[in-house]
Amino acid sequence: MKPRVVILGGGFAGLWSARTLARRARAGQLDVTLINPRPTSDFHPLLPDVVGGRVRRASATYDLRQAEQRWALTFRQAEATDVDADRRVVKTTDGDVPFDHVIVATGAQTNVRGRGDLRAHALTLDSARNAESIIRTATRDPAAAFVIAGGGPTGVELATNLRLRCWPHRPRIVLAEFLSRLCSLLPESHSRYVLRNVRRMDTDVRLETTVEAVDGSTVVLCDGERIAGARLIWAAGVAPGAVARKLPRGDRNGRAATDEYLQAGEGIWAAGDAAGFVRPGESRPIRMSVQHAIGGGVAAARNVLGAIGGRDLQPFRPLDLGYIVPMANGLSCGTALGVPVFGAPATALHYVMSGFRSQAPGKTAGVLTDALSSYLDARRFNSRPPSAHDASYNNP
Ligand SMILES: Cc1cc2nc3c(=O)[nH]c(=O)nc-3n(C[C@H](O)[C@H](O)[C@H](O)COP(=O)(O)OP(=O)(O)OC[C@H]3O[C@@H](n4cnc5c(N)ncnc54)[C@H](O)[C@@H]3O)c2cc1C
Incomplete structure (x- = not known):
């Protein structure tokens, strides 16, 4: 059976993970599923411009159904509620989705602090x-x-x-x-x-x-x-959702704690705002940003491929441009x-x-x-x- 990779979240980290896995998926060597609650992905840095009328909404959103053909994946519109590390399934509002590797890229949402x-x-x-x-x-x-x-x-x-x-x-x-x-x-x-x-x-x-x-x-x-x-x-302020906080290695300021390879558990990876990756020698996770989400999405997907192929994992080295x-x-x-x-x-x-x-x-x-x-x-x-x-x- 082909290894099953499930990506949670169709934002920057999730989509760049999908792009990185696409060649192997197209070759029929992987089964990739992308799960996102809505059918579109939003380009956050342009949302203020959309409010101002300087950028059209259509330019700041991407239809995830287009990703199916483009990156040879299956898109499921659902919300992940938990990753069951023992049963190797992601629980979603549309039923359980089995995985061999899961990349948690669920981002962060506005934090209304329980008010x-x-x-x-x-x-x-x-x-x-x-x-x-x-x-x-x-x-x-x-x-x-x-x-x-x-x-x-x-x-x-x-x-x-x-x-x-x-x-x-x-x-x-x-x-x-x-x-x-x-x-x-x-x-x-x-x-x-x-x-x-x-x-x-x-x-x-x-x-x-x-x-x-x-x-x-x-x-x-x-x-x-x-x-x-x-x-x-x-x-x-924003805060990551519950899925990231509940991963096996625990959380870092509400973000999933990862090791230097972005691993948050056995076959469980995290990238983007959801990941509490800390640079060696530092105490706080890297800042939430598009560049780190893109870099993290690519790095997590490469390590998934490395783990499947039995190769050495590569540490994530985020660049701040x-x-x-x-x-x-x-x-x-x-x-x-x-x-x-x-x-x-x-x-x-x-x-x-x-x-x-x-x-x-x-x-x-x-x-x-x-x-x-x-x-x-x-x-x-x-x-x-x-x-x-x-x-x-x-x-x-
Ligand atoms: C208004 C605004 C402006 C910004 N401007 C900038 C900027 O100029 N430069 C910059 O670097 N950063 C900016 N940021 C921050 C930047 O957008 C984030 O750091 C970046 O989007 C993180 O990427 P991500 O893939 O981790 O998460 P996101 O891009 O947020 O994607 C997460 C995806 O996961 C989905 N999701 C959430 N929960 C679940 C779930 N339970 N199951 C399945 N899917 C789920 C979401 O619907 C979303 O599609 C801005 C943010 C905002 C809100």
């Missing part, structure tokens, strides 16, 4: 479907206020793209960040650049501020301010190969990288065309005088 008010009333941005909900809300009432909780890259990108979406209406957009600076994982100079730019786009930035409560119409901040008629968008925080007025920032990049070149890098990481040549062209046609949109913000929110900013 019922957030579950009931907050919007999130972790799927194309949720991006559509935000667009619908903004379109229905473009003058209504928004409060975005979380001043990391997602919150920042979203705030600037909401401004673009609502234009020429100018709703109040509040960005609440618990820490004393935005994008706190970035160097201070980058945080200052981001702060200046989001304020330039009329965002009311509240540092050292949390959202205390929300109902259908009011958001309450920790300083007691009640923002009436506001919708809350929760962008304050950098990051970009893309903002909707085209003034982005980040680093590339250790070199700081600001402004239009950073924005161009965001789109070029997104285009080339897309799953099909047609998608690459779609992303790049969308990006080009949005260029003029972005320029109109930069030609405006500074907004009221710039006043409190001291240029360093």
